[in-house]
Amino acid sequence: MNDTPKVSVIIPIYNQEKYLRECLETVLLQNLQEIEVICVNDGSTDGSFNILSELAWTDERLRIINQENKGVGEARNVGIREAKGEYLAFIDPDDKYYNFKALEILYNKAKNNNALVCGGGFTISFEGKQGEKDIFTGSEARYVFSEDRFYTYREYQYDYGFHRFIYDRKLIVENGLFFPPLKRFQDPVWFVQVLHNAERFFGVSEKIYSYRSGHQDRAFDKEKVCHIVTGITDVAKFAKENGYDHLLELERIRLVREHAEFAYPYICNNDEEITKQIHIFEKVTGFEDIEKEILSNIITKRDSLTASLNEKLEKLHLDVEKYRIENGTLKRALDSEQEELKQINENMGGVLKELGIKKKTVVKKENSNVLSYPYLETSKEQDGIKWTDLGDGRIEATGTAEKDTQFNLTLPARTTNFATNNKRYRVSAGAENVSSLTWFIAGTIGEHKGENSKWCFLREVAINDTDGFAETYEIDTSGYDWFGTVYLKIKKGRTVDHLIFKPEICPID
Numbered sequence: 001m002n003d004t005p006k007v008s009v010i011i012p013i014y015n016q017e018k019y020l021r022e023c024l025e026t027v028l029l030q031n032l033q034e035i036e037v038i039c040v041n042d043g044s045t046d047g048s049f050n051i052l053s054e055l056a057w058t059d060e061r062l063r064i065i066n067q068e069n070k071g072v073g074e075a076r077n078v079g080i081r082e083a084k085g086e087y088l089a090f091i092d093p094d095d096k097y098y099n100f101k102a103l104e105i106l107y108n109k110a111k112n113n114n115a116l117v118c119g120g121g122f123t124i125s126f127e128g129k130q131g132e133k134d135i136f137t138g139s140e141a142r143y144v145f146s147e148d149r150f151y152t153y154r155e156y157q158y159d160y161g162f163h164r165f166i167y168d169r170k171l172i173v174e175n176g177l178f179f180p181p182l183k184r185f186q187d188p189v190w191f192v193q194v195l196h197n198a199e200r201f202f203g204v205s206e207k208i209y210s211y212r213s214g215h216q217d218r219a220f221d222k223e224k225v226c227h228i229v230t231g232i233t234d235v236a237k238f239a240k241e242n243g244y245d246h247l248l249e250l251e252r253i254r255l256v257r258e259h260a261e262f263a264y265p266y267i268c269n270n271d272e273e274i275t276k277q278i279h280i281f282e283k284v285t286g287f288e289d290i291e292k293e294i295l296s297n298i299i300t301k302r303d304s305l306t307a308s309l310n311e312k313l314e315k316l317h318l319d320v321e322k323y324r325i326e327n328g329t330l331k332r333a334l335d336s337e338q339e340e341l342k343q344i345n346e347n348m349g350g351v352l353k354e355l356g357i358k359k360k361t362v363v364k365k366e367n368s369n370v371l372s373y374p375y376l377e378t379s380k381e382q383d384g385i386k387w388t389d390l391g392d393g394r395i396e397a398t399g400t401a402e403k404d405t406q407f408n409l410t411l412p413a414r415t416t417n418f419a420t421n422n423k424r425y426r427v428s429a430g431a432e433n434v435s436s437l438t439w440f441i442a443g444t445i446g447e448h449k450g451e452n453s454k455w456c457f458l459r460e461v462a463i464n465d466t467d468g469f470a471e472t473y474e475i476d477t478s479g480y481d482w483f484g485t486v487y488l489k490i491k492k493g494r495t496v497d498h499l500i501f502k503p504e505i506c507p508i509d
Helices: 017-028 048-058 072-082 102-112 139-145 169-174 185-197 223-241 244-257 258-267 272-285 289-355
Strands: 007-013 036-043 062-067 087-090 119-125 149-152 165-168 201-214 380-381 385-389 393-398 405-410 423-431 433-435 437-446 454-463 469-475 482-490 495-507
Touching: 007 017, 007 072, 007 102, 007 405, 017 036, 017 048, 017 087, 036 048, 036 072, 048 469, 062 072, 072 087, 087 102, 087 169, 102 119, 102 165, 102 201, 119 185, 119 393, 139 185, 165 169, 165 185, 165 244, 169 185, 185 201, 185 223, 223 258, 223 272, 244 272, 258 272, 258 289, 272 289, 393 405, 393 482, 482 495
Parallel strands: 007 036, 007 087, 036 062, 119 201
Antiparallel strands: 087 165, 119 165, 149 201, 380 385, 385 393, 393 495, 405 482, 423 469, 423 495, 433 495, 437 454, 437 482
16 A cells, blocks of 8 residues: 555544444445555444454554543544545444445545545435435535535535545644544534635535434433533634624524433533533523523423324324224124125035035145255244244245354255256345345255265355345256255344245256
8 A cells, every 4th residue: 555545534433343344344345445544442342343353454454543432532633643644534433435436536526626625415324214314404405515516614604514524634734623522512613623724625416424323322411411512612602703604503503402402401400510501602602591492492392292292192093993993894794705605605515415516625736846945944043143934935034143144954865966857956035125235055065966965155145235135046056966955144244134035946947
C-alpha cells in the first residue's frame, strides 16, 4: 500500500461484535482499495477484538489501536491523530456503507472538484424490519442532495449525518478540529465547525451511508442527558455567533421536541444541574421559557399517544365483534354443507348398492422420476439454526449461525447410477428474507458402489441482499454413480429467515 492512502477510515469500537464484521466487510471490500482502516478498540469486553484480529491478519490495511474506554469522541480523535490519508472518513461499527462504490464516489468527486469536504446521501435501516428509509422531509431533507454541486454552509445549515462525508485531513488537523469530550451530541458540535471552516462542500446525489436504528439503548442517565443539552447549547451558541439563523432554530427544536423526553424527568424533579444547563441555553440563544415548552410538548405528545391508542383499542373491539359474527355465520354454513354432503354420500351409497358397484379408493402415485432425498437426521436445533424437516422432502432453516453449522442428508442402502439412469442431483433453495447469506453443499460421492468414494465440495452460493429469492442449483454428476451423504452448511454469522432447501434426484432433460 502507498505511504499516503487516499482515505483513512476511522472506526470507534465498543462492544459491537454483533454488527462489526458486516461493517468491516463493507469497508474492506470498497472499490477504492487505496485506504487505511483505523479501528480504535475503546475497551471492548465482548468478542470485537477477536473479529478485528482475524480480519487484520488477512488485510494489512486494517490497523488496531487498543485503549481503555474513553468514549466515542476521544476514540475518533485518536484515529484523526494516527491517520495518514488525504481524506478522513468516519463509520460507526453498527452501520455500513450503502454499497461498495461509496468511497470511490466521494473521493473522485472531491478530487475532481478540489473540494475540502464531500458528502452524499443517507439511508436509515430499522432493526428487525424490512426495507429502509431514504425519503426525508422537513429539516431531514438535508440528509440527501438533489444534484451534484457545491453547497455553502450558510446555505446548508445542518448538524446531523457527518458519517456520509469525507474530509480533507489537513483541514481537520491544521485547524485543531477534534471531537469535544461529550458522551452524547459530540458529532453535531464537530460537524458544524468543520463545515463552517470549509465554507463550502461538494454534495452528490448518490446514497453513501446506511445508518442502523432501533437497536440502541434509549435510556440515558443524567450525565448523558446533561451532555446532550450541553452539545445542543454549544451548536446553538456557534450558530448565534455566526448568524446561522436556521441552524439556531433547529437546535431549539432539537432541545424542546426531539430530546425533550430525556430532559423531562429531571425538569419535573427540579434537578439543579439540568435546569442550569437549560438556563445557559436560554442565555446564549435569547430563547425564553424552554422548560415550559419541553413540558408542554411532552404532555401534548402523551395526550396524542393516548388518543391514538384509545382509537386503536376501539377499532380492535369492533374487529373482534365483526369476526365473531362472521365466524358464527361461516360455522352455520359449514355445518349445513357437511349435513348436505353426508346426505349426498348416503344417497350415493344407496345408488351404488342398487347397481352392485363397490366404492374404490384411489391412491395417488408418487412421481418415480423425481426422488426426494431421504434423511437420517430429523428436525433439530444447533449453533443458533433451527433445522426443521417439513416431511415432504423439504428442509427449513431459521436463525443466525453461531458458527459454521450443517444439516446432514444421507442416502442409506441405496445407489443412484446417474450415468445409467440419466439422473442428476439438484438443490432448490428459497427464502422470503435473507441477510448476506452464504450456504454451500458438499457430499460423499463415488464412481462405483464401495469403490473410490470421496468427500467432494459441490457448490457454494452467496446471496448478499435482504430481498427474498428462489433458485435451483444443479450439480454436475458426470463421472459419479452415487451420493452417500450431502451436507447443507451455513457459514458463521449468517442470518436466515425461513430458508427452504429441497434436495432432489431428477431426470436429465
